Amino acid sequence: MNSRERVLAHIAGQPVDRLPLMPITMMLACQGIGARYRDYCTDYRVLVEGQIHVAETYGFDYVNTMSDPAREAADCGAAIEYFENQPVAILEDQALLTEKTTLATLKIPDPLGGGRMHNGIRAIGLFKERVGNEKMVEGWVEGPIAEASDLRGINTLMTDFFDDPVFVKDLFAFVVEMELRFAREQIQAGADMIGMGDAAASLVGPQIYEEFVWPYEKQLVDGIHAMGGRVRLHICGNTRRILKGMGSLGCEVVDLDSLAALSDARQQAAPGQILLGNMNPVTILRNGTPELVTQVAAECHRQAGSRFIVGAGCEVPRDTPPENLRALCEYARHHAP
Amino acid sequence: MPDPKLLYDAVVSGDAKSSLAITQQALADGVDPLQLVNDYMVPAMDEVGRRFEANEYFVPELLISARAMKAALEVIRPLLVARGDKPVGRVAIGTVKGDLHDIGKNLVASLLEGGGFEVIDLGVNVPPEKFIEVINTRQANIVAMSALLTTTMPAMRTTIEALKKAGVRDKVKVLIGGAPITQKYADEIGADGYSENAVGAVALAKRAVAA
Numbered sequence: 001m002n003s004r005e006r007v008l009a010h011i012a013g014q015p016v017d018r019l020p021l022m023p024i025t026m027m028l029a030c031q032g033i034g035a036r037y038r039d040y041c042t043d044y045r046v047l048v049e050g051q052i053h054v055a056e057t058y059g060f061d062y063v064n065t066m067s068d069p070a071r072e073a074a075d076c077g078a079a080i081e082y083f084e085n086q087p088v089a090i091l092e093d094q095a096l097l098t099e100k101t102t103l104a105t106l107k108i109p110d111p112l113g114g115g116r117m118h119n120g121i122r123a124i125g126l127f128k129e130r131v132g133n134e135k136m137v138e139g140w141v142e143g144p145i146a147e148a149s150d151l152r153g154i155n156t157l158m159t160d161f162f163d164d165p166v167f168v169k170d171l172f173a174f175v176v177e178m179e180l181r182f183a184r185e186q187i188q189a190g191a192d193m194i195g196m197g198d199a200a201a202s203l204v205g206p207q208i209y210e211e212f213v214w215p216y217e218k219q220l221v222d223g224i225h226a227m228g229g230r231v232r233l234h235i236c237g238n239t240r241r242i243l244k245g246m247g248s249l250g251c252e253v254v255d256l257d258s259l260a261a262l263s264d265a266r267q268q269a270a271p272g273q274i275l276l277g278n279m280n281p282v283t284i285l286r287n288g289t290p291e292l293v294t295q296v297a298a299e300c301h302r303q304a305g306s307r308f309i310v311g312a313g314c315e316v317p318r319d320t321p322p323e324n325l326r327a328l329c330e331y332a333r334h335h336a337p
Numbered sequence: 338m339p340d341p342k343l344l345y346d347a348v349v350s351g352d353a354k355s356s357l358a359i360t361q362q363a364l365a366d367g368v369d370p371l372q373l374v375n376d377y378m379v380p381a382m383d384e385v386g387r388r389f390e391a392n393e394y395f396v397p398e399l400l401i402s403a404r405a406m407k408a409a410l411e412v413i414r415p416l417l418v419a420r421g422d423k424p425v426g427r428v429a430i431g432t433v434k435g436d437l438h439d440i441g442k443n444l445v446a447s448l449l450e451g452g453g454f455e456v457i458d459l460g461v462n463v464p465p466e467k468f469i470e471v472i473n474t475r476q477a478n479i480v481a482m483s484a485l486l487t488t489t490m491p492a493m494r495t496t497i498e499a500l501k502k503a504g505v506r507d508k509v510k511v512l513i514g515g516a517p518i519t520q521k522y523a524d525e526i527g528a529d530g531y532s533e534n535a536v537g538a539v540a541l542a543k544r545a546v547a548a
């Protein structure tokens with residue numbers, strides 16, 4: 001069974017030969033082909049090259065189009081900054097929605113309009129052509145609170161929840177519509193799965209998560225499903241207090257960061273939920289030893305049970321020793337779910 | 338006449354309007370401004386910090402509490418300055434070069450202000466020269482650096498080296514923080530202090546200026 005068949009079978013609850021392996025790599029993938037990170041973010045051919053190279057070197061079961069959180073915001077017209085060897089950044093002090101009234105006139109950008117979203121969609125087309133039969137092709141969208149933070153400024157959005165809940169909901173609705181259009185084009189280009197990154201969700205407590213965030217995440221997940229897509233949810237940071245909600249969105253895969261325990265997620269998520277993660281990418285994967293990585297991977301597997309995919313808690317840091325990353329991959333190679 | 342004790346509740350619940358109104362009324366009634374800070378606002382922010390540690394409060398709640406505290410401080414500070422009260426210390430704070438995370442740094446800055454410090458917020462992506470400039474031109478006696486990325490942590494070491502080169506290292510205490518920072522790292526790079534949270538940062542800064 002090849003990589004793609006393995007992941008699809010595992011999701012469908014059918015037997016697989018070994019654990020699927022889907023760690024997030026971006027800067028490491030770029031470094032592997034000696035490219036500038038700026039090019040990885042802006043030129044889909046570089047991204048595709050880097051992803052295929054890293055997936056083949058380590059035997060990952062998938063390739064992914066994520067590079068930075070600013071694709072959608074950039075196309076909306078947000079001020080962003082490019083760095084030689086860092087992810088593209090959104091300039092929060094010049095946030096697009098500094099004035100809330102701007103939202104009323106903000107147009108959803110055409111994902112095929114030649115901007116940064118289009119670049120991501122092109123990456124999917126090229127992935128499909130190059131490795132589409134062997135590897136899972138994963139696209140990417142920002143989740144509602146992550147993208148709303150990018151457009152409004154994260155510090156400001158955090159207080160908007162109290163000051164102007166109606167505005168927040170209007171903004172989230174705008175975001176969901178935009179992300180659904182983006183997702184649709186990615187699926188049409190051949191994405192098997194859509195990653196949904198909603199990092200800022202880890203900053204809010206269960207009340208705000210349930211009232212403001214979850215309902216819009218749910219709309220996005222349901223919309224992607226209706227298009228025939230699958231969803232991998234990833235929230236960076238401490239999600240301990242929102243695990244129940246994350247585990248009841250109906251995502252095919254819930255990808256957990258290291259600050260929440262897989263055992264807690266297993267208890268709180270819907271039965272049969274596939275969990276992915278979640279060793280600390282820095283203290284274990286980057287700073288540890290191959291033996292430690294193996295040990296922690298086994299512990300993750302034990303906590304998650306058989307509905308498990310091997311990965312780290314978040315992006316594999318670019319200066320991770322290859323032998324450590326290899327130990328993570330070997331764990332998947334030698335263990336059945 | 339509102340009870341100044343209500344200031345505590347207004348800050349804890351993040352109600353900036355009440356916080357300002359109570360403060361104005363209390364000042365009009367002749368309550369000592371410093372007493373408002375020390376007896377109500379500082380304990381309130383301690384409580385907010387405690388709730389954050391206990392996972393009862395999250396970042397949005399922290400930010401509105403900090404805002405409520407600032408609303409009161411805006412009217413209190415000029416009074417303190419007018420009567421010649423010196424700030425406890427002068428802090429130059431910023432997120433280090435290459436790093437754009439500022440939520441934690443902003444909270445630390447707010448709490449330091451609440452604790453009676455004058456805070457010069459240099460923002461994010463702050464190069465060493467900026468810190469040096471502020472030490473020289475504005476007599477900052479504390480440098481507070483924040484970093485959230487393992488890739489930008491080394492900028493703290495670089496900044497300390499630059500302070501030495503510029504001959505200003507002895508004029509300031511250097512405090513550092515941010516999720517990946519540890520006491521061990523602070524010792525390694527020769528920082529004067531580390532705290533894992535914003536409430537601790539104020540205690541740390543107070544100790545630093547007392548020493």
Ligand code: B12
Nearest residue numbers: 087237314437438439440441483486487514515516534535
């Ligand atoms: C919000 C966020 C963002 C936002 C930041 C917006 C902003 N204006 O701050 C955005 C989307 C821009 C962002 C971007 C990126 N991020 Co980010 N982000 C986060 C997130 C989710 C929360 C950070 C936060 O605000 N925490 C809440 C505050 C209150 O906590 P805090 O900062 O630790 O502060 C407290 C203490 O540390 C202390 N403290 C802080 N500073 C100081 C200073 C002193 C002197 C003292 C004494 C104390 C002190 O007091 C504070 C209050 O108690 C974390 C994950 C997480 N939950 O930690 C990732 C995280 C920090 N980001 C990460 C990464 C990798 C990135 C990106 C590289 C992602 C990418 N590929 O694009 C970029 C980098 C951009 C850049 N150049 O900086 C990683 C860092 C990994 C690592 N260890 O290196 C994290 C840990 C996520 C993860 N699991 O991988 N991010």
